[in-house]
Amino acid sequence: MRRAELVMALVMAAFSLYIMWKSTELPVGWIEGEGPGGGAFPFWLAAGMLVCCGWIVLRWARRQSPPSRSEEPYMDRTALRVFAIGAGSLLAMIGLIHIVGVYVVIPLYLIFYMRGIGHHAWSVTAPLALAMPVAAFLFFEIALKITLPKGYTEPAFYPLYEMLL
Amino acid sequence: MEILGLLLEGFAVALEPINLALIVAGCIAGLFIGAMPGLGSVNGVAILLPMTFLVPPTSAIIFLGSLYYGAMYGGAISSIMLGIPGASTAVATTFDGRPMALQGKADRALVAAATASFVGGTISVVLFTLFAPPLADFALAFGPPEEFALLMLAFATFIGLGGDDIPKTFFSIFIGLMFSAVGLDIVSGNPRLIFFDLPGFYHGINFLVLAIGIYGIGEILWTVETTRGEMVVSRAAVTIRGVVRALADLRHNIRSMLMGSFLGYFVGILPAAGATPGSLMAYGVARTMSKNPETYGKGNVDGVVAPESANNAASTGSMLPMLTLGIPGSPTTAILLGGMVIWGLEPGPMLFIEHKEFVWGLIASLYAANLFALLINIAFIPAFLMVLRMPFTVLAPVIFILCVVGGYAPTQDMHDVWLMLIFGVMGYLMRKLDYPLAPAVLAIVLGPLAEASVRQSLIMAHGSFGIFFERPISAIIMAIAIGLFAWPLIMVVRRLVGPARAD
Numbered sequence: 001m002r003r004a005e006l007v008m009a010l011v012m013a014a015f016s017l018y019i020m021w022k023s024t025e026l027p028v029g030w031i032e033g034e035g036p037g038g039g040a041f042p043f044w045l046a047a048g049m050l051v052c053c054g055w056i057v058l059r060w061a062r063r064q065s066p067p068s069r070s071e072e073p074y075m076d077r078t079a080l081r082v083f084a085i086g087a088g089s090l091l092a093m094i095g096l097i098h099i100v101g102v103y104v105v106i107p108l109y110l111i112f113y114m115r116g117i118g119h120h121a122w123s124v125t126a127p128l129a130l131a132m133p134v135a136a137f138l139f140f141e142i143a144l145k146i147t148l149p150k151g152y153t154e155p156a157f158y159p160l161y162e163m164l165l
Numbered sequence: 166m167e168i169l170g171l172l173l174e175g176f177a178v179a180l181e182p183i184n185l186a187l188i189v190a191g192c193i194a195g196l197f198i199g200a201m202p203g204l205g206s207v208n209g210v211a212i213l214l215p216m217t218f219l220v221p222p223t224s225a226i227i228f229l230g231s232l233y234y235g236a237m238y239g240g241a242i243s244s245i246m247l248g249i250p251g252a253s254t255a256v257a258t259t260f261d262g263r264p265m266a267l268q269g270k271a272d273r274a275l276v277a278a279a280t281a282s283f284v285g286g287t288i289s290v291v292l293f294t295l296f297a298p299p300l301a302d303f304a305l306a307f308g309p310p311e312e313f314a315l316l317m318l319a320f321a322t323f324i325g326l327g328g329d330d331i332p333k334t335f336f337s338i339f340i341g342l343m344f345s346a347v348g349l350d351i352v353s354g355n356p357r358l359i360f361f362d363l364p365g366f367y368h369g370i371n372f373l374v375l376a377i378g379i380y381g382i383g384e385i386l387w388t389v390e391t392t393r394g395e396m397v398v399s400r401a402a403v404t405i406r407g408v409v410r411a412l413a414d415l416r417h418n419i420r421s422m423l424m425g426s427f428l429g430y431f432v433g434i435l436p437a438a439g440a441t442p443g444s445l446m447a448y449g450v451a452r453t454m455s456k457n458p459e460t461y462g463k464g465n466v467d468g469v470v471a472p473e474s475a476n477n478a479a480s481t482g483s484m485l486p487m488l489t490l491g492i493p494g495s496p497t498t499a500i501l502l503g504g505m506v507i508w509g510l511e512p513g514p515m516l517f518i519e520h521k522e523f524v525w526g527l528i529a530s531l532y533a534a535n536l537f538a539l540l541i542n543i544a545f546i547p548a549f550l551m552v553l554r555m556p557f558t559v560l561a562p563v564i565f566i567l568c569v570v571g572g573y574a575p576t577q578d579m580h581d582v583w584l585m586l587i588f589g590v591m592g593y594l595m596r597k598l599d600y601p602l603a604p605a606v607l608a609i610v611l612g613p614l615a616e617a618s619v620r621q622s623l624i625m626a627h628g629s630f631g632i633f634f635e636r637p638i639s640a641i642i643m644a645i646a647i648g649l650f651a652w653p654l655i656m657v658v659r660r661l662v663g664p665a666r667a668d
Contacts, residue, residue: 035624038350041616045343055332067598079390086386087590110562118558146574
């Protein structure tokens with residue numbers, strides 16, 4: 001936990017410096033007749049972030065914040081496994097949306113999570129895996145007229161559009 | 166009397182069939198979301214906001230307002246039956262609610278919680294009805310310096326009252342404001358902070374992307390990790406006779422209910438405080454006022470009644486500054502406020518003049534939502550007990566999918582979905598290190614207003630920060646804000662000086 005506290009503060013400090021540098025693409029000073037330049041607001045906010053990171057590191061060095069005193073691991077094995085499954089599966093899901101689209105990914109994801117991790121019976125998994133993409137289609141494409149990304153499966157939906165819209 | 170007429174018009178809006186249906190749907194959704202351990206009103210509102218694009222803004226906010234209420238009622242259910250707070254707002258309810266359930270008095274605890282929620286909700290909506298119009302009138306005179314001072318006050322409450330690590334709270338505020346600056350500069354129109362020249366940053370970072378990332382993905386990752394253990398659901402047989410008897414017994418608890426309602430309402434108005442500290446404070450006050458404080462924590466009904474009336478009252482209280490001043494009183498209302506901007510409504514005092522039907526429709530719907538939440542809650546207690554047994558391996562993927570499609574819908578850009586995942590993962594990692602995340606969500610919603618008001622003020626004053634202290638209202642608000650910012654510092658100094666004096 002102690003090391004994680006320091007690493008997070010340093011990463012965020014580097015991020016603040018990057019934002020400060022990025023803000024200077026627009027003027028950060030006072031422009032006569034116009035007021036503060038466009039970059040001033042984010043520049044000073046990022047400067048504030050940097051100061052906070054310094055403050056967090058200072059408290060870390062003095063062991064004042066709870067995480068900097070904690071002897072517990074930042075992530076134990078179970079936490080790491082749960083996090084890897086959750087974040088990793090989301091990463092894969094969002095990546096796959098670009099290729100095969102939302103309507104293929106939703107059932108795949110539900111089957112993966114409910115069968116693979118939850119060990120639920122097909123009798124629970126299958127109805128949900130079938131109902132959810134249909135509901136999403138009716139809600140977004142038909143009711144809201146928002147087209148969700150479909151990747152290479154786009155042509156398969158042309159007949160549906162012609163039928164329903 | 167004028168208020169009464171406006172309220173009647175509001176009821177005409179709230180009781181339209183579609184709105185009435187949405188009130189019921191919102192209450193049910195809220196009750197379910199509140200009852201699920203780890204999910205609260207803020208998660209529900211963040212995840213379901215994109216789904217409300219289907220209906221007009223007035224109906225949308227009525228639905229989300231009812232959901233907010235429902236979640237406050239629902240939070241008590243898992244606090245009592247599982248001993249795990251259904252939402253952070255129901256933490257104090259576990260103290261006496263769980264012991265009651267273990268003593269076989271779960272039905273009494275559930276009825277007490279629901280009734281107290283109803284009383285707290287009703288009293289606070291009446292207060293809201295009386296306070297909102299004069300406050301909005303008063304706020305009409307506000308210019309950019311006053312607006313900026315109010316925003317400072319909102320952020321200062323997080324520092325002075327939030328109770329979190331101070332540098333981390335400041336950091337959270339700064340990073341939220343900074344994200345709101347991404348996109349096009351409001352004055353010159355020049356592109357600003359376009360990271361890696363990705364075109365997706367030109368339309369700015371939608372607050373929903375951050376809110377869903379943090380409250381959808383980040384929180385679920387957190388909940389999945391923390392609730393890995395087995396949960397034990399208490400048994401509760403709910404009979405009509407039991408409910409009637411429990412209701413009759415509640416006459417002894419009226420004092421705690423009233424205290425919780427008033428306290429919760431006024432605490433709820435403060436931006437950083439909201440329902441969680443409001444309910445904890447109400448619990449503390451109830452115990453202090455009690456003749457036999459030693460019974461608290463062992464199943465005292467007052468210990469359920471006080472926090473439950475307070476958290477509902479606080480949820481109404483937090484809507485007061487949102488509607489009248491355009492400053493949200495809680496993370497949930499911050500998201501509602503962002504939603505109002507998406508719907509094309511400018512929050513603030515002008516709302517009471519230009520969109521009367523919206524404001525009064527919402528207020529009237531709160532009266533109705535309160536009643537429906539009570540009835541649905543008591544009638545369907547067994548159904549909510551089933552929710553508690555719903556495994557997270559079903560819930561988590563469904564919520565993740567809702568997050569992904571919900572994050573895509575507002576801008577229809579996959580760029581935002583990726584960004585949401587990054588925010589979710591970072592939010593989870595930072596939360597583990599005690600970084601408070603609510604200030605960042607509030608900040609990204611208020612950021613554009615903060616930047617506009619500070620820049621306009623400085624232009625008015627030719628670059629002098631003195632303008633914030635020369636105008637009377639702004640000076641008073643600024644002074645309070647600075648006091649709150651400095652509060653932790655004063656405490657540190659007192660701690661340093663204190664022991665020296667004792668020597």
